[in-house]
Amino acid sequence: MTTSRARATTRKADESPGLRIRAPFVAYGSLFLLGLLATVSWQTLGDYAIQWNQRELVRVTSPDRQLDAVFVRRILPFPGPSNALYLIPRGDPLPALGGVFRGSRFHLPPALIWKNQQLLEVRYQTGCVDGFSNLWHSSDFQSGNYYVEVRLEPGSTFTCVASPPGH
Amino acid sequence: MKLNRSQLTVAPGLETGLRRLAFLSVFVMGVLSPSLATILWSDALSPPQHEVARITAPDKNHDAVVVQVQASLLSPEPSWQVCMVTRQTPAARGKVVFSATGVSDLTVTWPESRLVQIVFDRARVNYFTNASSWSDGDAIEVRMAPTNKDFSYLFASAKAGGLAQPPK
Numbered sequence: 465m466t467t468s469r470a471r472a473t474t475r476k477a478d479e480s481p482g483l484r485i486r487a488p489f490v491a492y493g494s495l496f497l498l499g500l501l502a503t504v505s506w507q508t509l510g511d512y513a514i515q516w517n518q519r520e521l522v523r524v525t526s527p528d529r530q531l532d533a534v535f536v537r538r539i540l541p542f543p544g545p546s547n548a549l550y551l552i553p554r555g556d557p558l559p560a561l562g563g564v565f566r567g568s569r570f571h572l573p574p575a576l577i578w579k580n581q582q583l584l585e586v587r588y589q590t591g592c593v594d595g596f597s598n599l600w601h602s603s604d605f606q607s608g609n610y611y612v613e614v615r616l617e618p619g620s621t622f623t624c625v626a627s628p629p630g631h
Numbered sequence: 632m633k634l635n636r637s638q639l640t641v642a643p644g645l646e647t648g649l650r651r652l653a654f655l656s657v658f659v660m661g662v663l664s665p666s667l668a669t670i671l672w673s674d675a676l677s678p679p680q681h682e683v684a685r686i687t688a689p690d691k692n693h694d695a696v697v698v699q700v701q702a703s704l705l706s707p708e709p710s711w712q713v714c715m716v717t718r719q720t721p722a723a724r725g726k727v728v729f730s731a732t733g734v735s736d737l738t739v740t741w742p743e744s745r746l747v748q749i750v751f752d753r754a755r756v757n758y759f760t761n762a763s764s765w766s767d768g769d770a771i772e773v774r775m776a777p778t779n780k781d782f783s784y785l786f787a788s789a790k791a792g793g794l795a796q797p798p799k
Contacts, residue, residue: 492657499661565759582795583782598756599784599797611797613785616761618774621746624762625770628745 511560514544518558521573525554528581531605531612534558535573546570549586551600551612564614565596569624582610587617592624678703680712682722690744693771696722697739708732713739713749715763715771728773730758733784733798750776755784755797 518536525532534550536558547567550559574588593616600612621627684697698712710732716725729749736752756775764770777783785795 491654495654495657496661496664499658500664501661502658503662503665579781582785592760592762594760596756596759596761598754598759609796610794611785613782613795615777615783616759616775618761621743622772625745625764625772628743 510543514560515558517542517544518548520558522576524576524578526578526581526584526612529554530581530610532556533576533578533584535576537570537573545594547591549574549576549614551584551614553605562602563595564600566594568592568594582612584612584614585617586614587619588623589619590623673705676704678706680722683711684739686739686741687718688741688744688747688771692718692744692769694718694720695739695741695747696725697737698722706732710734710757711737711754713747713773715747715773717765726763727758728760728763729756729775731756736778745771747771747773748776749773750778751783752778753783 517539519539520534521537522535523532530553532552532554534552536548536550538544538546544560545563545566545568547570548563549565549567550563552559568591570588570591572589574586574591577585577587579585596614596616598614600614601608601610678701680698680700682696683699686695686697688694694716696714696716698714700706700710700712702709710730711734712727712731713729714722714725714727716722728747731751731754734751734754736750737754738750740748740750742748754777759773759775761773762770763773781787782795785797787795
């Protein structure tokens with residue numbers, strides 16, 4: 465009798481507010497996953513917003529009619545880069561990621577010249593280029609075996625920074 | 632005096648506050664975990680790098696530093712970087728303007744005090760930006776000058792109508 469009363473007292477004490485502070489692991493795990501999901505959702509929404517916020521200025525199809533080189537400009541000041549160049553399978557809509565470069569201060573769209581089916585030349589007079597990569601290929605296109613090399617051909621000495629006096 | 636567990640109690644208001652704080656912390660950890668994982672991953676696996684050359688601008692204000700980055704788990708090939716720094720500053724404090732693998736005959740020159748030229752025979756350029764600026768408003772234009780007039784990285788196919796491919 466005494467023992468069972470003592471057990472009941474202990475159980476009562478274990479349910480005191482001080483010990484209830486330890487929330488179940490499942491609740492913490494769910495919250496962590498919710499935070500992770502929030503980040504992923506935010507990034508996905510951001511991608512949609514970037515995709516929606518671009519206007520195509522130039523689209524030039526490659527000589528073998530497989531790819532389009534597309535230069536875009538941002539419509540609203542946010543989100544996304546001011547300008548970008550994409551290589552996409554012919555006729556596809558614009559993506560939000562994976563551009564050949566991000567750009568800004570392009571007063572005029574660059575000339576996109578396919579020197580051959582796998583070599584694209586980008587000629588421009590003014591513009592700042594960032595995140596440029598000279599090799600494009602996509603695992604979604606021709607099983608990743610189709611490569612395109614891109615070259616930048618600035619038409620003046622200073623295309624991005626202000627020309628020093630004397631230029 | 633020894634306290635047993637049943638005597639360690641927290642006031643109900645404080646308990647609620649602490650629980651909310653714990654929930655909020657776990658949620659924030661979830662939000663930040665992708666960024667933290669990326670930072671930890673890249674820092675933990677950042678390969679050793681060493682300065683190969685330092686070329687000073689004609690006006691002696693800036694250096695263009697060529698850095699060789701060893702192969703690592705993140706990048707199985709060694710890569711080459713060009714960093715822009717104020718004169719005699721370590722490359723690590725500068726801005727990377729060029730990063731490439733498979734580079735041959737890399738040369739960096741200063742045709743003018745505000746213009747850096749990166750000349751190479753072959754390179755797979757992973758990153759390039761054509762400007763480097765500093766907080767004081769100073770800015771340098773950067774340009775690439777591949778010596779090949781045709782492909783700089785791909786190799787044209789020997790077969791007629793075949794696709795150009797990267798080096799094996």
